[in-house]
Every structure is written in structure tokens, then in C-alpha cells.
Amino acid sequence: MAEMDFWYEFGSTYSYPAAMRIERLAGDAGVALRWRPFLLGPIFKAYGWNDSPFNIFAAKGRYMWRDLERICAAEGVALALPPVRCPQNGLKAARLALIGERDGWTPAFSRAVFAANYAEQKDISDDATLRTILAALGVDTDAAFAAANTPETKEALKLQTEEAASRGVFGAPSFIVGDELFWGNDRLEAALSWALSA
Amino acid sequence: MAEMDFWYEFGSTYSYPAAMRIERLAGDAGVALRWRPFLLGPIFKAYGWNDSPFNIFAAKGRYMWRDLERICAAEGVALALPPVRCPQNGLKAARLALIGERDGWTPAFSRAVFAANYAEQKDISDDATLRTILAALGVDTDAAFAAANTPETKEALKLQTEEAASRGVFGAPSFIVGDELFWGNDRLEAALSWALSA
Numbered sequence: 001m002a003e004m005d006f007w008y009e010f011g012s013t014y015s016y017p018a019a020m021r022i023e024r025l026a027g028d029a030g031v032a033l034r035w036r037p038f039l040l041g042p043i044f045k046a047y048g049w050n051d052s053p054f055n056i057f058a059a060k061g062r063y064m065w066r067d068l069e070r071i072c073a074a075e076g077v078a079l080a081l082p083p084v085r086c087p088q089n090g091l092k093a094a095r096l097a098l099i100g101e102r103d104g105w106t107p108a109f110s111r112a113v114f115a116a117n118y119a120e121q122k123d124i125s126d127d128a129t130l131r132t133i134l135a136a137l138g139v140d141t142d143a144a145f146a147a148a149n150t151p152e153t154k155e156a157l158k159l160q161t162e163e164a165a166s167r168g169v170f171g172a173p174s175f176i177v178g179d180e181l182f183w184g185n186d187r188l189e190a191a192l193s194w195a196l197s198a
Numbered sequence: 199m200a201e202m203d204f205w206y207e208f209g210s211t212y213s214y215p216a217a218m219r220i221e222r223l224a225g226d227a228g229v230a231l232r233w234r235p236f237l238l239g240p241i242f243k244a245y246g247w248n249d250s251p252f253n254i255f256a257a258k259g260r261y262m263w264r265d266l267e268r269i270c271a272a273e274g275v276a277l278a279l280p281p282v283r284c285p286q287n288g289l290k291a292a293r294l295a296l297i298g299e300r301d302g303w304t305p306a307f308s309r310a311v312f313a314a315n316y317a318e319q320k321d322i323s324d325d326a327t328l329r330t331i332l333a334a335l336g337v338d339t340d341a342a343f344a345a346a347n348t349p350e351t352k353e354a355l356k357l358q359t360e361e362a363a364s365r366g367v368f369g370a371p372s373f374i375v376g377d378e379l380f381w382g383n384d385r386l387e388a389a390l391s392w393a394l395s396a
Contacts, residue, residue: 059366059367062366063366063368168261170257186384187384190268
């Protein structure tokens with residue numbers, strides 16, 4: 001079966017529509033997905049950025065929100081600006097997403113975190129937000145949080161982020177098929193076509 | 199008739215496939231196009247960049263060339279890296295493109311300059327390259343060069359670039375319908391749909 005890695009970051013605006021539609025599109029295409037959460041912060045730091053480029057470059061930031069509005073409207077995906085400064089800190093959510101891989105709840109958890117961030121105006125760095133999401137998925141929240149906070153999980157997320165950078169990822173969402181990199185929600189269809197023809 | 203402004207820069211890689219396909223798509227859609235050459239340099243300078251972001255951010259630059267290869271292959275547009283350092287200096291070509299507006303040769307001239315840059319491996323800052331293009335279009339090359347080098351034309355290009363920035367343009371290609379901005383070759387279809395529904 002054709003395979004594709006979906007690299008995403010919970011604080012990345014364009015990762016949101018990608019996360020909401022990727023399962024449907026990959027399912028229709030018959031492409032197996034691997035959800036790979038990572039952190040953009042360390043990658044941006046290497047560029048000399050201590051913040052999102054959408055905050056550093058104001059015109060780009062203004063455009064991004066308008067573009068995202070149009071995309072979400074076209075996709076029928078809800079959008080409401082988060083109540084806290086963007087990008088939200090997705091560190092805890094990313095560690096939890098790694099924990100979900102074993103039991104298979106990473107995709108549903110990730111979608112719920114994105115919806116909390118970009119549609120439900122919740123603070124995704126707040127444990128209560130994440131616990132509510134986990135509980136709704138029937139996950140043992142205490143066990144998940146304990147596992148997410150081990151040194152091994154912290155190290156695993158670091159390694160995952162390093163792997164992203166070493167594979168050429170410089171933004172999110174990114175899709176990788178073999179060694180072929182596609183960047184941006186707007187490249188999802190092209191990435192799936194590539195996976196089918198590869 | 200629906201109208202759209204096409205903002206482009208001769209040194210911008212993604213402006214190339216946009217320039218090569220926009221007339222066909224706009225024609226099919228019944229949208230009147232206005233070709234608006236401008237310079238990205240002054241806009242990037244305001245970001246603190248003295249070079250293309252594709253040179254400053256290496257991973258992004260590597261990705262861009264691969265992405266452009268895929269796009270040009272899918273569109274059936276030739277692509278060969280220019281013989282000089284990218285981005286090429288499009289200042290002279292942009293001034294000439296302004297001159298062509300009166301006699302209507304701006305679109306054909308612009309496509310030929312893009313092809314010279316990205317398919318024919320020519321130096322587009324070389325007068326000889328530009329003269330050959332103009333001559334092939336039946337333009338009086340001496341008159342065009344003389345008009346392009348007047349203080350009025352130099353000022354007109356400055357004003358055009360300032361207008362781009364004031365309308366929110368931060369990269370190329372950009373498409374503007376009314377006050378609605380679309381950025382990137384991959385937003386051309388969305389911009390045309392917007393023009394038709396506006």
C-alpha cells in the first residue's frame with residue numbers, strides 16, 4: 001500500500017485544515033498515513049526567528065489569516081481565532097500525540113487539539129483542555145500524561161523534530177513520500193498523487 | 199467584465215509558471231487581466247532581507263526548486279536553471295514592461311523574459327537579451343529602451359512597487375481582485391473564482 005508521512009505542528013495554522021481533511025483524502029486515495037507531530041520552534045530558531053514568521057512579517061501574517069478564512073470556508077471547517085497569542089504552544093499536545101501512537105488515538109486526538117485551538121478558542125497548553133480531549137476519546141488521562149512527561153518521550157519528540165529537519169522540513173504541514181517533500185496544505189493533493197504513482 | 203491584477207517580478211521563480219498559464223486561465227474564465235510588474239527587492243528590504251528568502255533559508259530554497267520542477271513538469275512548461283545567480287535582476291525588464299502597456303506588448307514581452315530567465319538560461323539584466331526579445335515582438339527597441347530609462351519611468355516603477363506594498367503584497371506572484379489578495383501561483387485558480395463571484 002502507498003504510504004505517506006504527515007508532519008504537523010499544533011501551533012501551525014495551515015496544519016489545521018490539513019489535519020481535518022487528510023484522513024478523508026488519504027482514505028479515498030488508498031494511501032496509508034503516518035501522523036508525525038513535531039515542533040517548528042527549533043527549526044525557526046535556526047533561521048534566527050524567535051517567533052512565528054506570521055508575527056515577524058506583519059503583511060504575511062495578515063494575509064495568512066485571510067487566506068485561512070477562505071480555505072476553511074471552502075472546506076466547511078470552522079475557524080475562530082484562539083483566545084491567546086498565536087501560535088499557541090503545542091509542546092504538551094505533541095508529546096501526548098506521540099503517546100497515542102501505540103493505542104491508535106493520535107489522529108483523533110490531533111484533530112481535537114486543532115479544533116480546540118482554531119475553532120473552540122481554547123488554550124491548548126492548558127492541561128485541562130488536553131485532559132478533556134483525552135477523556136472524550138476514552139483515554140486514561142493520568143496514564144497518558146505520565147507517559148508524555150517521561151524523559152524518553154521528551155527525547156523522542158526532540159528526535160522526531162530533528163528527523164523532520166534532516167529530511168528537509170522547514171514548515172508545516174509537510175508531507176513526505178519516500179524522499180519527496182511537499183510543503184503546505186495546498187500540496188496535499190499533489191503529495192497523495194505522488195504516493196500513488198511512486 | 200470581471201477584472202484581476204497580476205502582480206509579478208521577473209526574478210521570482212513562482213511568477214514564471216503563473217505568467218505562462220495566466221492568460222489561458224483568465225481567458226477561459228472571462229476575467230480581464232492587468233499585468234503589474236513590480237520589484238520585490240524593496241519589499242524584502244523592509245523585512246531585513248538583502249537577498250531572496252530562497253537564498254537566505256537554504257532548506258526552503260532547495261524545496262522551492264524541486265517544487266517548481268514538479269509544477270513545471272505538470273504544466274508542460276520548460277525549466278532550466280539560469281546561468282547566473284538567482285534571483286536575476288529584473289529591474290530593466292520591469293521598466294520595459296511598463297513601457298509596453300501603451301502598445302499592448304507587456305504580456306508577450308513578460309512571458310518571453312520569464313522564458314529567457316527560467317528556460318533559455320539567459321541573463322535578463324543584459325540589454326542584448328532584452329533587445330532580442332523586443333525585436334522578436336516587432337517593437338522599436340531603441341525607442342523602448344529610451345522610454346524605459348526616463349526619470350518618469352523609473353519613478354513609475356517605484357510607485358508601482360509602493361502600491362503593491364500598500365495593497366498588502368509581500369511576495370510574487372500575487373493576484374488582487376478588488377481588495378482581495380491571493381499570493382502564489384497555487385492561488386491563481388482561487389483568485390479567478392473570486393473575480394467571477396465578486
